[in-house]
Amino acid sequence: MMGPVLAACLLIILSTAWISQANEALCKKDGGVCSCNNNKNSVDCSYKKLTAIPSNIPVETTELRLNFNSLSNPLPPKAFHHLSKLTYLSLGENQLQALPIGVFDQLVNLTDLRLNRNQLKSLPPGIFDKLTKLTFLQLTDNKLHSLPEGVFDKLTKLTRLHLLNNQLRNVPHGAFDSLSSISNVQLFGNPWDCTCNGIIYMAKWLKKKADEGLGGVDTAGCEKGGKAVLEITEKDAASDCVSPNTTTAIPIGTMTPASVIYDDIHEIKVPQENFQKFLGYQEPDHLPTQPQCLMSISGYLGLMMSLMLTSAAILYVFHFLKKA
Template sequence: MMGPVLAACLLIILSTAWISQANGATCKEDGGVCTCNDQTKNVDCSSKGLTAIPSNIPTDTDRLELGYNKLSSLPRTAFHNLKELTYLNLDTNKLQTLPPGVFDQLVELDELHLNYNQLKSLPSGIFDKLTKLTDLTLDQNKLQSLPHGVFDKLTLLEKLSLNNNQLKSVPEGAFDFLEKLKMLQLQSNPWDCSCRDILYLSNWIREKKGTVSNIDTAGCEEGGKAVLEITEEEAAEDCVYPNTTTAIPTTIITTLASSNDDDIPELPVPQENFQKFLGYQEPDHLPTQPQCLMSISGYLGLMMSLVLTSAAILYVIHFLKKA
C-alpha cells in the first residue's frame, strides 16, 4: 500500500513546486529580471530597460519598483492581480497616457509615484478606487488640465505634487475633499492669472495658507505675482483653454448642415486614425528578450510538471489495480 501513498505525495509536491515557480517566475532566481524579497514582499524591477510590465509578479507583493525603465504604455489590467500592493513607483518612464481603470484593483495602495513621465492628461476617475492613498506625485509631466473631481475620492491624501506641468488653472472644487492634505506642490506651472478660472485656486490658497505647506509658491505666468494675490478685478476674462472641451463650434455645424455633399472637400485621413476608426489597435507592448526567455522557461516548466504529474497519476492507478 506504500506505492499509492508515495505517488500521491509526489503529486502534491510537484503541484506545489509548479505553483511556486509560476508565482516567482519574474524574479532573478527563477530566470526573471527583477529582484524579489520574500520576507518584505518587495519586488524591484527598476532600471532594467523594460518596455513592458514583467509577467508573473507575485500576487502578494507589497512594494513594486518600476521606475527608470522605458514603459510608454500600460495595459489596463497591468496591476489587477496585485491587490495587496501599498507602494507603486512608475517614475521616469515614457508614459504618455494611463488607461481608465488601470489602478482600480489597488485598493490598499498608500503611495503612487508618476514623476518624470509624459502625461498630458488624466482619465476621469483614474484615482477613484485609491481611497487609502496618502501620497500622490505627478511632477515633471505635461499635464495641461485636470478632470473635474479627479481627487475627490482621495480623502486620506496628505501629499500631492503637481510641479512642472502645463497647468493654467484647476477645476472648481478640485481640492475641496482633501481634508487631510498637508503638502501641495504647485510651482513651475504657467498659471494664467488673467482668467476667472484661477480664482478658485487663489481663494483656496489664501484659505489654506498656514495649514497646507508649499501652496504659496504657485506663481502667475505673467506679472511675477503669486496666485494667492490675484483679485477678481485682475482675473476678469472668461478664458477657454485648448483641450478642455469637445464641443463642435456652432458655425461649423450650421455650415455642414447647409452644404451639399458635393461641396464638402475630401480631407486626408492619416492611416493610424483610419485604423482606429475601424477598431484596429496596436498591441499594448511587445515583450522584451528577458520576458521572452521567462515565458519559454515557464512553458518548459509547465510541460515538465504535466509529464511528471501524468506519470504519478498512472503510478497510482497501477497500484490501485493491483490492490
C-alpha cells in the same frame, strides 16, 4: 494498490513543484528579473528596461517599484487588480502617455502613488476615486494640460500633492475643496494663466491655505506678469476666457480603446529582442517579463526535467492501473 497511490502522490508533488517554480520566476534568486525582500512583500523591478509589467507579482506584495523602466501604453487595465495589499506603488520615470480607466480601482490600501516623469497628457475621470487611503500623490514632470472635474474629490487623506512641471493653465472650480488633510502642495513650473477668471478659484484657495501655513503654495507663479497666483484678484483676471484646460473630456489621442479596456485577455506582445535575451544573448538581468520568458535557461531546464518526471509518473500510474 500501493504502487498507483505512491505514483499519484509523486505526480501531485511534481505538479506543485512545477507551479511553484513558474510562480517564483519573478524574483532574481529564482531566475527572474526583480528583487524580492521581506518574504516578497517588497518587489523591486526598477532599472530593468521592462517594456511590460510582470504578470506574476505575488498577491502579498505591499511595495512595488517599477520606476526607471520603458513602460509605455497601453497598460493592461487589470495590471494591478490582484494586488489589493499594495501600500506603495512607483511607476515614475517611464514613458506612460495615458492611464486606462480603472487601473488603480483595486488598490484600496494604497497610501503612496508615484507617476512622476512620464508623458501623461491627461487623466481619466475617476482615476483616483478608489484610493481613499492615499496620502502622497506624485504627478511631477508630466505633460498634463488639464484636470478632470472632481479628480481629487475622494482623496480626503491626501497630505502631499505634487503637480509641478506640467502644462496646467488653471484647475476646475472646486478641484482642491476635498483635500481636507493637505499639508503640502507643489504647483510651480506650470504656465498658470492669470489673465482669465478661471484662475480665481485657485488664487483664493492658495491664499487661504497660505494663511493657514500650507507649504509650497507661494511658489506657483503666473505665466506672465511675474506675480504669484495667490496674489491675483478678480480685477487682474477679468477676461472670460475659453480654455481647453477646463474640459473634463479626455483627448481622443490619449484614450484607451474600448477593446483594450474591456478585453479580459490582455496579451502583451514580446519584442524580438526579448526572445534573444531569453535565449542568452544578453544579460540575465534584462530578461523579458512574460511568463513564458521570465525564467532563466537553468530554470527552463529545470521545468523540462519536471515535465519529464511528471510524464513518467503518469505512465507509472497507468501501468499499475492496467495491471489491476
